[in-house]
Amino acid sequence: MNNGRGEAEVLATFNDGYQYSKTKLEESLRQVMALKPTKSSKDATAVKREDVDLIVHELSIPRSHAEKALLESGGELEKALRALVAS
Numbered sequence: 001m002n003n004g005r006g007e008a009e010v011l012a013t014f015n016d017g018y019q020y021s022k023t024k025l026e027e028s029l030r031q032v033m034a035l036k037p038t039k040s041s042k043d044a045t046a047v048k049r050e051d052v053d054l055i056v057h058e059l060s061i062p063r064s065h066a067e068k069a070l071l072e073s074g075g076e077l078e079k080a081l082r083a084l085v086a087s
Contacts, residue, residue, distance in 0.1 A: 051077045059084055 009022040047070045054077070055066035061084070073079035 047071060047075055048077075051075075051080070055080065055084065 010019045012020045047067055051070055052063060052066045055061065055069065056063050059066075059081075065084075066080075069080040069084050070077070073083060
């Protein structure tokens with residue numbers, strides 16, 4: 001509802017005084033939608049499941065650490081292994 005003063009329509013008011021206004025929410029949404037999606041490191045480099053399994057079983061480390069090491073090494077198994085062993 002526009003009361004002629006140019007104030008934004010308040011969607012919710014909380015006990016601590018904070019409010020969500022429709023205008024600010026829509027503006028933020030437009031800014032986010034305007035951003036171009038960037039490729040994540042997972043999209044840029046394919047990590048082979050066999051490589052991850054090998055690292056997990058040989059070094060007894062969590063799968064997430066093995067995947068991270070492979071992503072950081074550009075998917076190169078030898079480079080990932082060297083980095084993990086050196087750390």
